[in-house]
Amino acid sequence: MTKRAYNFNAGPAALPLEVLERAQAEFVDFRGTGMSIMEMSHRGKVYEEVHNEAQSRLLSLLGNPSGYKVLFLQGGASTQFAMVPMNFLTAGKTGSYVLTGSWASKAEKEARLIGETHIAASSENNKFMSIPDLRSIEIPDNAAYLHVTSNETIEGSQYQQYPDTGSVPLIADMSSDILCREFDVNQFDFIYAGAQKNLGPSGVTVVIAREELLAESPKHIPTMLRFSTHAANNSLYNTPPSFSVYMVNEVLKWIEEQGSLAGVEKINREKAGLIYDTIDSSEGFYRGPVEAGSRSIMNITFRLPSEELEKQFIKESEQEGFVGLKGHRSVGGLRASIYNAVPYENVKALADFMNHFQKNHG
The missing domain is CATH 3.90.1150.10 (Aspartate Aminotransferase, domain 1)
Incomplete structure (x- = not known):
């Protein structure tokens, strides 16, 4: 093998060498099946074991919080920018957003296509070179949720602490810093993250959410854009990005091995x-x-x-x-x-x- 590059790409990003080597060893014949995992039915026992293992391993790394469910979706965080308001921004409610940079702004802009939004705080006046003081965050009485972007990949800022939103659900885009540090998942009601920075390869988007938020989605939105569809079907309503999910499971194993x-x-x-x-x-x-x-x-x-x-x-x-x-x-x-x-x-x-x-x- 030639010398590996010093890979500082923002995403898709570096994967652990140990994970790549394990995947290489299993690529043609996965667990003695005579097939690659990419060739298997997602309805089969072998793939479902990997799928369920990845879900449980992720929750285990987060302390096995009670009442949370993991979903494996597609479309990246950019699709979540729309799915979140489509599912949660109901009539008479406002989607509240903290603007901290390019990705937070894109999330709010997408929500505006769905319903009413509100800027709870912003650091735009200093070109997004800081996270707003948590005390400056103003959440309206009719807020459906407060949305934050935990780490801004482009500007290079990151929350050191998170706001206490009381009874208002706290939603976070953690695409670029999920599992980089310890945090209390119970502070959040809904977390989403594209995998291609800290969790695995591109192709799968991970959601960690309170089960009650996933139970009932509005019936007027397309079936594939309802969180309830994926929750009720263990993220197997349609063909999942099976190889990406397998790689996420391997990366989670690697994180366990790092302590x-x-x-x-x-x-x-x-x-x-x-x-x-x-x-x-x-x-x-x-x-x-x-x-x-x-x-x-x-x-x-x-x-x-x-x-x-x-x-x-x-x-x-x-x-x-x-x-x-x-x-x-x-x-x-x-x-x-x-x-x-x-x-x-x-x-x-x-x-x-x-x-x-x-x-x-x-």
């Missing part, structure tokens, strides 16, 4: 500390635009003194085997996505490269 969420969080904070320390000690050569109290431990954004230097940084880093360090086209700059599967050694290599680049160009 579950506590172990993963420890490593993630060490990785993030390497890069943020490099930025902060560079005497202004590198600049982290996100306020210190809102910095993400998954997506680290930074700037150089000029766009010319940023282009040179990308050019030289690619020559050294680094991939995915260019910032999103909407904001520019540089970004290192250091999801769970990105090894500490790769992040150390990036910090060393950053120091070397500063020495040569500072």
Whole structure:
């Protein structure tokens, strides 16, 4: 095998090498069946065992909370932007949103197509370089839910704590930081996440929700867009993305092997500390635009003194085997996505490269 790249892509993102090697070993003949899991019926016993195992393993990593159900859906978080209001934003209610960046804004914009929305708080006035003070969040009396985006992949900000919404359901898009750290799932009524950053490959979207929220969906919306359809059929109403679900199960096993969420969080904070320390000690050569109290431990954004230097940084880093360090086209700059599967050694290599680049160009 050729040397693996230093993969800092924002998504689809790095997968654990151990998981890829296990999948490779099982790819042609899964559990002695003479078939790949991609070739099997999703109604068969072998696939259903994997499907159910992935659901139970995810809940186990979250402490086996009572009254929650896991769904495996398709369409990514972008489809959830519409499904959430279609299912929960009923007549006379308002969908309340905290705007923290590009993805939160897209979620709110989609909900506006379905019903009335309300901005509970926003950090747009400082270009989304912070998470709003939780005390500033204003939830209307007729709120159907409060929606937050736990981590903004593009801007590089992340909630450090979550708001207490009382009797109003709290809904979170956790696509880019789910399972990166310990958190109390009981704070949330509904969580969704595209898998392709921390859970597995693209193709499957995970939902973790209170069962009562999934029980009854409005009958006027299409069958496939009702959460109740998927809950009643164990996410097997139609053909699921079976290989992606299998890979999610393998990634969840890998997380268990790292010491579950506590172990993963420890490593993630060490990785993030390497890069943020490099930025902060560079005497202004590198600049982290996100306020210190809102910095993400998954997506680290930074700037150089000029766009010319940023282009040179990308050019030289690619020559050294680094991939995915260019910032999103909407904001520019540089970004290192250091999801769970990105090894500490790769992040150390990036910090060393950053120091070397500063020495040569500072």
